[in-house]
Amino acid sequence: GQSLEQPSEVTAVEGAIVQINCTYQTSGFYGLSWYQQHDGGAPTFLSYNALDGLEETGRFSSFLSRSDSYGYLLLQELQMKDSASYFCAVRGSSASKIIFGSGTRLSIRP
Amino acid sequence: DAGVIQSPRHEVTEMGQEVTLRCKPISGHNSLFWYRQTMMRGLELLIYFNNNVPIDDSGMPEDRFSAKMPNASFSTLKIQPSEPRDSAVYFCASSRGAGNSPLHFGNGTRLTVT
Numbered sequence: 184g185q186s187l188e189q190p191s192e193v194t195a196v197e198g199a200i201v202q203i204n205c206t207y208q209t210s211g212f213y214g215l216s217w218y219q220q221h222d223g224g225a226p227t228f229l230s231y232n233a234l235d236g237l238e239e240t241g242r243f244s245s246f247l248s249r250s251d252s253y254g255y256l257l258l259q260e261l262q263m264k265d266s267a268s269y270f271c272a273v274r275g276s277s278a279s280k281i282i283f284g285s286g287t288r289l290s291i292r293p
Numbered sequence: 294d295a296g297v298i299q300s301p302r303h304e305v306t307e308m309g310q311e312v313t314l315r316c317k318p319i320s321g322h323n324s325l326f327w328y329r330q331t332m333m334r335g336l337e338l339l340i341y342f343n344n345n346v347p348i349d350d351s352g353m354p355e356d357r358f359s360a361k362m363p364n365a366s367f368s369t370l371k372i373q374p375s376e377p378r379d380s381a382v383y384f385c386a387s388s389r390g391a392g393n394s395p396l397h398f399g400n401g402t403r404l405t406v407t
Contacts, residue, residue: 214393216395218396224400225398225400226336226386228396228397280349281326281396283328283338284335286336
């Protein structure tokens with residue numbers, strides 16, 4: 184089976200940096216993705232890691248360590264609009280289903 | 294380029310009634326996923342299709358749920374009969390093939406069963 188664990192809530196200050204961790208268990212592995220969801224909205228794709236290391240996209244970066252079955256999403260220069268839920272998602276093989284973690288609710292204080 | 298289109302946006306129905314949710318994936322995307330989201334259970338995968346063929350329906354909760362994809366541009370999720378515990382937001386998502394292609398989600402259908 185597949186399972187993912189991430190913290191349920193994280194609070195940070197505007198302008199700061201925050202890291203959201205995700206650990207996973209899968210029978211196979213074909214990549215770890217991150218999605219953002221604002222209240223009342225739909226999840227939107229942020230990033231994808233198939234290989235170990237850091238992927239950077241503007242203020243957001245995502246890291247993967249396959250040997251540790253671990254990844255994280257790093258958000259820099261936090262803005263109030265970054266307040267949302269963040270989900271990690273894993274695919275066990277190229278043609279298999281995509282399973283989501285339970286989500287991390289990020290709250291940002293001024 | 295139009296995104297994934299779901300209808301209706303909101304559905305309120307009484308217990309025992311049939312509910313049909315509709316989804317039009319992005320043109321050219323050959324994978325389609327139905328997810329259900331609740332506070333208690335998060336985002337649950339119900340079923341996914343590849344090239345209009347159901348690949349994995351292990352997430353479909355009961356026989357009351359059924360999904361079809363008669364062609365590449367349309368899918369339905371049907372609940373018959375509906376129950377209050379089916380109340381949730383149902384998302385349809387599509388992607389271009391397998392592998393690392395990201396999921397593109399529709400705006401969801403908020404279902405309330407009274």
